[in-house]
Amino acid sequence: xxxxxxxxxxxxxxxxxxxxxxxxxxxxxxxxxxxxxxxxxxxxxxxxxxxxxxxxxxxxxxxxxxxxxxxxxxxxxxxxxxxxxxxxxxxxxxxxxxxxxxxxxxxxxxxxxxxxxxxxxxxxxxxxxxxxxxxxxxxxxxxxxxxxxxxxxxxxxxxxxxxxxxxxxxxxxxxxxxxxxxxxxxxxxxxxxxxxxxxxxxxxxxxxxxxxxxxxxxxxxxxxxxxxxxxxxxxxxxxxxxxxxxxxxxxxxxxxxxxxxxxxxxxxxxxxxxxxxxxxxxxxxxxxxxxxxxxxxxxxxxxxxxxxxxxxxxxxxxxxxxxxxxxxxxxxxxxxxxxxxxxxxxxxxxxxxxxx
Ligand SMILES: CC(C)(COP(=O)(O)OP(=O)(O)OC[C@H]1O[C@@H](n2cnc3c(N)ncnc32)[C@H](O)[C@@H]1OP(=O)(O)O)[C@@H](O)C(=O)NCCC(=O)NCCS
Numbered sequence: 001x002x003x004x005x006x007x008x009x010x011x012x013x014x015x016x017x018x019x020x021x022x023x024x025x026x027x028x029x030x031x032x033x034x035x036x037x038x039x040x041x042x043x044x045x046x047x048x049x050x051x052x053x054x055x056x057x058x059x060x061x062x063x064x065x066x067x068x069x070x071x072x073x074x075x076x077x078x079x080x081x082x083x084x085x086x087x088x089x090x091x092x093x094x095x096x097x098x099x100x101x102x103x104x105x106x107x108x109x110x111x112x113x114x115x116x117x118x119x120x121x122x123x124x125x126x127x128x129x130x131x132x133x134x135x136x137x138x139x140x141x142x143x144x145x146x147x148x149x150x151x152x153x154x155x156x157x158x159x160x161x162x163x164x165x166x167x168x169x170x171x172x173x174x175x176x177x178x179x180x181x182x183x184x185x186x187x188x189x190x191x192x193x194x195x196x197x198x199x200x201x202x203x204x205x206x207x208x209x210x211x212x213x214x215x216x217x218x219x220x221x222x223x224x225x226x227x228x229x230x231x232x233x234x235x236x237x238x239x240x241x242x243x244x245x246x247x248x249x250x251x252x253x254x255x256x257x258x259x260x261x262x263x264x265x266x267x268x269x270x271x272x273x274x275x276x277x278x279x280x281x282x283x284x285x286x287x288x289x290x291x292x293x294x295x296x297x298x299x300x301x302x303x304x305x306x307x308x309x310x311x312x313x314x315x316x317x318x319x320x321x322x323x324x325x326x327x328x329x330x331x332x333x334x335x336x337x338x339x340x341x342x343x344x345x346x347x348x349x350x351x352x353x354x355x356x
Contacts, residue, residue: 004125008065008164012056018342039252043157043277051092054138057160059333066328073130078113111309113281157277161285179315224306227316249273
């Protein structure tokens, strides 16, 4: 039996930042409302493409693992905001990394996308089909935002995270997982005016993020808790065995509800929604990376992760960490400089949305 150890981790957060007070200058909202209802205080907006965010996160993960791009057998990009549909975004990441020997694939399970992709790449390594993969989750969620819809406009952010997986004989990496989809409720969270359902010969307005927030909230808490229970029983672990919980970052109150249901202490729960908002598939990849950087992940740690998103997809994963919690080498990978503020980057979209 092969296993797929996580040997590298990296993230890419675009530098331009939009605080709640910034948003309140263009949308009828307030820092008080956003902070108290969601736990979000700021989000970052990208000045570059999804593929460029993904490439920097992936290169940092490769450097962390001490793996060269030529060693990669697979570049798997989880995203619901691809730079391009055809050719796939992963092929641009492969080109930018110089990973000439790697197969490339994009996958979309919305906010559950990173865990789904981690499961797919792990399965290929466990089956002996490949030896080395990079799984990247990269999103530009602010591209979808309609600045006239205040309920969804305040929630999202841009960013990317990545892990390198390498074949190992040690029982490490993703050891138990469960994923699923409640498609009967797929309409309560969707992007309108996007995809081949649209009549391309008619003028189509913007592509807006539509959702029924309170309904998703309830389903997210239940779905993630049930998925975690399933994974714990598969792995024959109890909650006391879990060292770190890395939940999807959609709303601090959703995270706290799951934490209460699972009875996990505060110091075991990774939270960074305050700084990044909901970066969809990228949330867990970024949060896992930061959990290691913050020292929450110790050698041999048992990590539980759970996600929920459009579809309505859901997933939970149990990850066994290896011995190394520091990078093999420093990374020089970086985004090009950004000369604009966050508010300057959204100015055109705000004007267009407000003009209807
Ligand atoms: C969206 C969400 C934060 C709303 O929180 P909530 O406590 O359920 O709030 P409600 O929807 O009941 O709205 C309460 C009030 O705030 C108002 N409101 C909504 N957005 C607002 C904003 N940005 N600023 C100020 N007021 C706002 C509403 O108009 C409503 O006003 P009313 O009571 O006068 O009608 C919460 O439901 C949530 O996080 N849901 C899941 C998010 C999600 O789907 N994420 C993506 C998938 S993972």
